[in-house]
Amino acid sequence: MDSFVSRKRQRISLPPKADFRARPTTPAPDDNVDDESTDYKLALLASLYPQTSSPTLLEALLASNGSVEDASQSLKSVVNDDASPRKKLAAAYGKGYQTSLSSFNIRPSSSCSDATDSKSPTKKRQLTKRGRTLHLYSPEDIEAHTPCSIIHNFLPEEEADALLRELLAEAPTYQKDTFKLFDKVCESPHTMCFYVDSWGEAQRQKTEYIYNGSTVEDVRKSTPEMRKVSGKVKEAVNTEVQRRIKEYYPDGKKLKYQSPHDWEPNAAFVNCYDGPSENVGYHSDQLTYIGPRAIIGSLSLGVAREFRVRRVKSPKRAKKADDAARADAEGQIAIHLPHNSLLVMHAEMQEEWKHSIAPAQAIDPHPVARSKRINVTYRCYKESLHPRYTPKCKCGIPTVLRCVQRKKENRGRYMWMCHVNYTPGMEGCSFFQWAEFNDDGEPPWWPPKEQQDLSDKSNTPVANTGSAT
Numbered sequence: 526m527d528s529f530v531s532r533k534r535q536r537i538s539l540p541p542k543a544d545f546r547a548r549p550t551t552p553a554p555d556d557n558v559d560d561e562s563t564d565y566k567l568a569l570l571a572s573l574y575p576q577t578s579s580p581t582l583l584e585a586l587l588a589s590n591g592s593v594e595d596a597s598q599s600l601k602s603v604v605n606d607d608a609s610p611r612k613k614l615a616a617a618y619g620k621g622y623q624t625s626l627s628s629f630n631i632r633p634s635s636s637c638s639d640a641t642d643s644k645s646p647t648k649k650r651q652l653t654k655r656g657r658t659l660h661l662y663s664p665e666d667i668e669a670h671t672p673c674s675i676i677h678n679f680l681p682e683e684e685a686d687a688l689l690r691e692l693l694a695e696a697p698t699y700q701k702d703t704f705k706l707f708d709k710v711c712e713s714p715h716t717m718c719f720y721v722d723s724w725g726e727a728q729r730q731k732t733e734y735i736y737n738g739s740t741v742e743d744v745r746k747s748t749p750e751m752r753k754v755s756g757k758v759k760e761a762v763n764t765e766v767q768r769r770i771k772e773y774y775p776d777g778k779k780l781k782y783q784s785p786h787d788w789e790p791n792a793a794f795v796n797c798y799d800g801p802s803e804n805v806g807y808h809s810d811q812l813t814y815i816g817p818r819a820i821i822g823s824l825s826l827g828v829a830r831e832f833r834v835r836r837v838k839s840p841k842r843a844k845k846a847d848d849a850a851r852a853d854a855e856g857q858i859a860i861h862l863p864h865n866s867l868l869v870m871h872a873e874m875q876e877e878w879k880h881s882i883a884p885a886q887a888i889d890p891h892p893v894a895r896s897k898r899i900n901v902t903y904r905c906y907k908e909s910l911h912p913r914y915t916p917k918c919k920c921g922i923p924t925v926l927r928c929v930q931r932k933k934e935n936r937g938r939y940m941w942m943c944h945v946n947y948t949p950g951m952e953g954c955s956f957f958q959w960a961e962f963n964d965d966g967e968p969p970w971w972p973p974k975e976q977q978d979l980s981d982k983s984n985t986p987v988a989n990t991g992s993a994t
């Protein structure tokens with residue numbers, strides 16, 4: 526609370542130090558298993574495959590969504606191999622515990638909810654299960670079962686190290702986020718900082734952009750290595766997005782509200798997690814400036830940590846539970862993020878899923894970063910969503926863009942709301958307005974009239990201008 530109160534006040538008389546992403550942070554649940562029938566199913570499988578270790582049996586059962594029959598079929602193909610199934614998996618993906626769904630012949634189900642409308646006969650499987658964390662390591666499994674894709678060893682080694690060193694030097698000056706949880710001011714258990722590509726843009730950010738009702742003081746110019754890497758991230762993300770559209774979306778078409786243009790990163794949040802207990806709770810990233818169906822390129826450096834994702838549903842079972850309890854009730858997927866991996870969060874992510882960095886029980890120190898993990902999330906701030914254009918609430922402040930995630934009747938609809946409702950120490954004005962976007966995710970005021978006039982002029986056929994000579 527002290528750090529919240531003591532921070533310098535901003536230009537406008539609003540609460541200090543905004544939380545950039547409005548995430549109610551709750552500790553991630555333990556992976557405890559309390560399903561009695563699992564033991565029974567495991568005993569059945571053990572009697573069929575006496576030579577197979579129980580962790581392998583459990584993996585197969587999990588990957589088969591608890592179906593003993595499916596697990597048995599999958600195990601049949603795996604145990605007929607000379608090497609032990611776990612060894613085989615470990616050999617395929619490196620050291621440590623690995624769960625690979627593809628090695629159990631589980632057909633991928635699309636992670637895209639729009640794909641449920643597709644004519645594809647593939648029946649969707651519920652992979653996650655109550656109280657469980659399903660660990661995915663291989664890029665194939667990750668893209669088939671979550672709205673993310675991953676590229677391991679993304680940068681040349683020296684370049685990844687150079688970026689890591691540069692950001693490690695800045696990290697001690699990063700600050701914790703504050704956010705509001707059930708009327709209490711909390712601090713996010715990690716530090717972070719916001720970067721944009723020029724001093725001019727940093728100035729604009731500090732004075733014009735509002736994060737949860739307030740301007741932000743510490744906006745920095747991207748470091749030279751960040752800018753160098755940004756071009757590579759841009760290229761890789763655009764390739765991945767096109768591939769995802771082609772291979773996973775209904776009829777190979779982009780989603781409604783997804784931008785048809787190339788993704789151009791122009792801003793980045795850098796997160797620092799120092800030690801195993803630093804984390805970020807389940808949240809969806811705020812859409813206010815990145816718009817609907819946003820894409821995020823997230824580069825991990827230093828200590829490997831676990832990125833957890835879960836689909837947002839309105840579960841009957843855990844209706845009133847908090848996020849941690851919900852994740853426990855619905856199951857979650859853990860994606861291992863090693864040093865120098867690029868995770869692409871695709872267009873389905875922010876509206877339909879939540880993500881977190883779970884606290885770790887232990888970490889493997891990294892030779893350069895020691896106990897620290899640095900994460901750079903490259904984002905594309907849309908000019909059309911600059912606060913000069915977006916609706917203002919009754920407090921006179923540009924509003925926040927949210928998507929209805931749970932309520933069935935309005936799920937997927939966007940709304941503009943008063944920031945202040947979510948800001949510690951402030952009473953909001955309860956402003957609410959449905960947000961409209963065209964199919965390409967642009968608001969009704971875009972392009973502005975001046976720009977429309979200009980493009981009308983440039984599109985005017987030459988013969989009509991009377992100037993053709």
Ligand SMILES: O=C(O)CCC(=O)C(=O)O
Nearest residue numbers: 546794796810882900902
């Ligand atoms: O550290 C990460 O990988 C995720 C960070 C994150 O969720 C965010 O910056 O919004």
Ligand SMILES: [Fe+2]
Nearest residue numbers: 808809810880
């Ligand atoms: Fe996030």
